[in-house]
Amino acid sequence: MASATSGGNPDGIKPGVAHSQLLCTTTEAALKNPELAAVASSDTKRMNLYQAVNEALATALSTDETAVVFGEDVAFGGVFRCTMGLAQQFGKSRVFNTPLCEQGIAGFGIGMAAEGHTAIAEIQFADYIFPAFDQLVNEAAKYRYRSGGQFDCGGLTVRTPCSAVGHGGHYHSQTPEAYFAHTPGLKVVMPRSPIQAKGLLLASIRDRNPVIFLEPKVLYRAAVEQVPVDDYELPLEKAEILKEGKDVTLVGWGSQIYALENAIQIAEKRMPGISCELIDLRSILPWDVDTVAASVHKTGRLVVAHEAPQTGGFAAEIISKVTERCFLRMESPPQRVCGWDTPFPLVFERFYMPTMIRCYEGIRRAMEY
Amino acid sequence: MLRATRWASVLRQPIRPRLGRFHPGARSLTGGSRIDQKQAAAEATPASAPSSEEKARRRVHFPGARNSYFTDQMDFISGLDEAIPTYQVMDNEGKVADPSQDPNLSQETAVKIYRNMVTLNLMDVIMYEAQRQGRISFYMTTYGEESTVGSAEALDPQDVIFGQYREAGVLLHRGYTLRDFMAQCYSNRHDSGKGRQMPVHYGSRELNFHTISSPLATQIPQAAGAAYALKRAGRPHCVMCYFGDGAASEGDFHAALNFAATLKCPVIFFCRNNGFAISTPVEEQYKGDGIGYGVHSIRVDGNDVWAVYNATKQARELATQQHVPVLIEAMTYRVGHHSTSDDSSAYRSKKEVEDWKHKDNPITRLRKYLEARDWWNEQQEADLRTEMRKQLLAAFAAAEKEKKPALSELFTDVYDKSPQHLQEQERELHELIKRYPEYYPVDDLADK
Numbered sequence: 001m002a003s004a005t006s007g008g009n010p011d012g013i014k015p016g017v018a019h020s021q022l023l024c025t026t027t028e029a030a031l032k033n034p035e036l037a038a039v040a041s042s043d044t045k046r047m048n049l050y051q052a053v054n055e056a057l058a059t060a061l062s063t064d065e066t067a068v069v070f071g072e073d074v075a076f077g078g079v080f081r082c083t084m085g086l087a088q089q090f091g092k093s094r095v096f097n098t099p100l101c102e103q104g105i106a107g108f109g110i111g112m113a114a115e116g117h118t119a120i121a122e123i124q125f126a127d128y129i130f131p132a133f134d135q136l137v138n139e140a141a142k143y144r145y146r147s148g149g150q151f152d153c154g155g156l157t158v159r160t161p162c163s164a165v166g167h168g169g170h171y172h173s174q175t176p177e178a179y180f181a182h183t184p185g186l187k188v189v190m191p192r193s194p195i196q197a198k199g200l201l202l203a204s205i206r207d208r209n210p211v212i213f214l215e216p217k218v219l220y221r222a223a224v225e226q227v228p229v230d231d232y233e234l235p236l237e238k239a240e241i242l243k244e245g246k247d248v249t250l251v252g253w254g255s256q257i258y259a260l261e262n263a264i265q266i267a268e269k270r271m272p273g274i275s276c277e278l279i280d281l282r283s284i285l286p287w288d289v290d291t292v293a294a295s296v297h298k299t300g301r302l303v304v305a306h307e308a309p310q311t312g313g314f315a316a317e318i319i320s321k322v323t324e325r326c327f328l329r330m331e332s333p334p335q336r337v338c339g340w341d342t343p344f345p346l347v348f349e350r351f352y353m354p355t356m357i358r359c360y361e362g363i364r365r366a367m368e369y
Numbered sequence: 370m371l372r373a374t375r376w377a378s379v380l381r382q383p384i385r386p387r388l389g390r391f392h393p394g395a396r397s398l399t400g401g402s403r404i405d406q407k408q409a410a411a412e413a414t415p416a417s418a419p420s421s422e423e424k425a426r427r428r429v430h431f432p433g434a435r436n437s438y439f440t441d442q443m444d445f446i447s448g449l450d451e452a453i454p455t456y457q458v459m460d461n462e463g464k465v466a467d468p469s470q471d472p473n474l475s476q477e478t479a480v481k482i483y484r485n486m487v488t489l490n491l492m493d494v495i496m497y498e499a500q501r502q503g504r505i506s507f508y509m510t511t512y513g514e515e516s517t518v519g520s521a522e523a524l525d526p527q528d529v530i531f532g533q534y535r536e537a538g539v540l541l542h543r544g545y546t547l548r549d550f551m552a553q554c555y556s557n558r559h560d561s562g563k564g565r566q567m568p569v570h571y572g573s574r575e576l577n578f579h580t581i582s583s584p585l586a587t588q589i590p591q592a593a594g595a596a597y598a599l600k601r602a603g604r605p606h607c608v609m610c611y612f613g614d615g616a617a618s619e620g621d622f623h624a625a626l627n628f629a630a631t632l633k634c635p636v637i638f639f640c641r642n643n644g645f646a647i648s649t650p651v652e653e654q655y656k657g658d659g660i661g662y663g664v665h666s667i668r669v670d671g672n673d674v675w676a677v678y679n680a681t682k683q684a685r686e687l688a689t690q691q692h693v694p695v696l697i698e699a700m701t702y703r704v705g706h707h708s709t710s711d712d713s714s715a716y717r718s719k720k721e722v723e724d725w726k727h728k729d730n731p732i733t734r735l736r737k738y739l740e741a742r743d744w745w746n747e748q749q750e751a752d753l754r755t756e757m758r759k760q761l762l763a764a765f766a767a768a769e770k771e772k773k774p775a776l777s778e779l780f781t782d783v784y785d786k787s788p789q790h791l792q793e794q795e796r797e798l799h800e801l802i803k804r805y806p807e808y809y810p811v812d813d814l815a816d817k
Binding site: 066068093096098099101103104106107108109110111112113114115116117119131134135138139142143144145146147148149150151152154184185187208209237286289290 | 529531560561562563565566570572573574579580582584587589590591592593594595596597598599601602608620621623624625627628631632778781782783784785788789790
């Protein structure tokens with residue numbers, strides 16, 4: 001985590017995912033989640049996020065004969081190890097490398113899905129999804145609508161590693177959810193942890209709409225949980241309240257959740273008596289307006305944080321919608337804590353990021369207005 | 370094209386510069402002086418062509434070109450030296466030069482193809498005029514490219530089709546009805562696309578014809594993916610993918626051919642090389658010899674329905690039996706304007722177009738073939754045209770009278786199920802209509 005930077009930390013917070021209280025490190029904690037009621041008697045296994053993705057892919061391949069996994073370098077296991085062992089287990093015709101061409105990967109996946117198969121495509125970094133933008137926005141998203149429902153490519157899921165990683169510079173750090181959030185017909189999903197990754201990915205693969213599944217790559221190894229080994233799905237279009245509170249609502253997704261968790265620790269230390277409500281949005285499109293609005297209706301204050309640049313970022317959509325819904329309940333202007341409106345910089349990463357201290361500053365402004 | 374083979378042939382054979390045929394897509398073939406030099410060099414040093422033993426001995430070890438061999442001759446390869454020939458079965462007079470190439474289809478089938486080509490032509494005339502009169506918003510004719518009907522005849526009905534937008538003949542031949550065409554162009558309540566797309570963006574689940582979209586070439590890699598799915602499902606079918614010479618310049622064309630070849634997809638890429646992409650002539654579209662990409666390829670006379678049929682049939686065999694992609698380049702000429710939004714006399718002469726219409730036309734050619742066999746005559750021609758015109762006008766009038774799809778169809782099919790925010794937006798629109806009925810007339814919409 002870029003928030004886990006060296007230097008001053010006078011509040012004594014142990015920052016980052018490594019010290020997170022949000023991860024379920026015991027079987028009991030994992031299975032306590034009411035969303036996992038269906039697998040409450042499952043065994044669990046200690047996994048990091050890439051292993052959870054791998055398990056979801058293996059489950060999808062073994063439960064759906066039409067499912068295939070493809071992309072650049074997936075056959076040997078993938079550059080992030082997400083597809084390890086799948087080619088050996090399921091055969092080269094189901095887990096295979098493609099030529100190095102993102103528009104081809106997306107178009108090929110759309111074609112397979114349009115013939116009723118389940119196509120799980122990988123784009124090696126979210127930064128390289130833009131060559132496929134035309135196929136995803138003009139084709140995948142509109143396939144059902146434009147044919148009057150005669151054809152669809154609902155079996156398509158595009159997985160891609162996203163977000164900051166500490167040293168990714170311009171093209172190994174981007175979080176492009178807002179570009180896709182402007183596209184009716186697509187679903188956009190981002191998990192925060194291994195349990196979430198497995199359940200949300202399986203739901204995305206089985207959902208009958210094209211889904212862009214963004215995987216925060218900084219969590220691939222860093223986030224570890226006890227993950228149920230049974231087959232389970234977590235709901236799309238549904239946010240999750242991770243911590244209840246009464247004074248301010250914090251909304252984030254992906255690895256940003258951990259910066260917000262740390263910001264809450266600072267806030268509750270520096271401003272004794274306040275309590276923050278933390279919401280993981282999980283699905284960016286369509287997003288769970290009801291859960292967020294109900295929270296702000298209760299707290300009267302809103303802070304939204306994301307790594308992507310501020311202008312045109314998805315925080316703008318959330319704040320606009322919540323303001324429409326909760327105008328009379330708002331006690332301070334909504335705050336957004338985002339990446340600056342610059343390309344993602346290499347050496348300045350810690351100054352660019354919406355770190356825990358910037359998120360805390362957002363909370364302070366919301367509280368002290 | 371298969372560069373190594375062509376290069377070898379350049380070395381072995383004396384080369385005569387050939388004048389380009391009349392098809393505009395393949396007319397600038399050889400520059401004389403360079404060829405003469407190469408010819409002289411080839412003749413002067415016949416030993417420069419290495420023996421097969423020598424090739425084997427000097428094979429390169431680089432993984433990127435395992436079949437290459439080292440040479441001490443420094444020669445740049447242009448790919449322009451020898452043009453790909455254009456396969457033809459019958460000439461402008463409908464005469465078949467080599468009887469072994471005559472597909473010998475039954476009278477019934479040949480006449481059916483002919484009738485559909487003429488019907489397509491008549492429909493184009495009527496719909497083009499309808500657009501000029503403002504009765505539909507847009508149209509694109511198929512004038513001069515009617516022989517795509519021949520490719521449809523060579524396919525199995527279960528073969529899956531992806532098109533660009535000038536393949537109405539394929540749909541017609543598969544059974545898309547006049548009412549279907551008109552419903553789509555009029556966006557009426559019978560349009561299977563629910564009135565959402567511009568005219569000529571046809572599609573039919575029943576006929577295995579994926580719905581047309583405007584972004585060019587996007588369907589080409591999709592066709593490769595669909596073909597991979599057919600292969601995985603063990604279906605003995607292939608995918609047919611049509612596109613124009615302009616679309617072949619898009620990155621998606623590159624993606625598709627490379628994917629289809631490396632992943633062994635049973636797909637036929639059918640390029641309609643008609644000489645123009647809107648106003649851009651092929652000279653500004655590509656510098657090579659037409660469209661090609663290192664897959665099984667053939668160039669055919671696109672005005673010769675039998676050449677198109679034969680090549681497609683053989684391509685289908687290759688695709689379904691060997692699981693390899695095949696590329697067909699059908700040379701033709703876009704006789705009509707690009708679309709109703711285009712006046713092509715702004716960039717090419719009317720005389721050129723007229724010459725094409727009269728000198729070489731796929732419909733007349735097939736008619737002559739049929740007449741030579743006594744399968745068709747003046748009377749049948751007159752009857753067909755009268756009858757089809759009547760049917761077309763009836764379908765046209767009926768389509769015009771139909772209501773548009775129900776308003777609810779604005780919001781359905783964005784997702785499999787309507788998400789909450791879309792339901793809210795739909796309610797908002799209904800409230801607006803209630804408040805401002807004079808600004809939102811709904812009388813011409815179907816109730817549901």
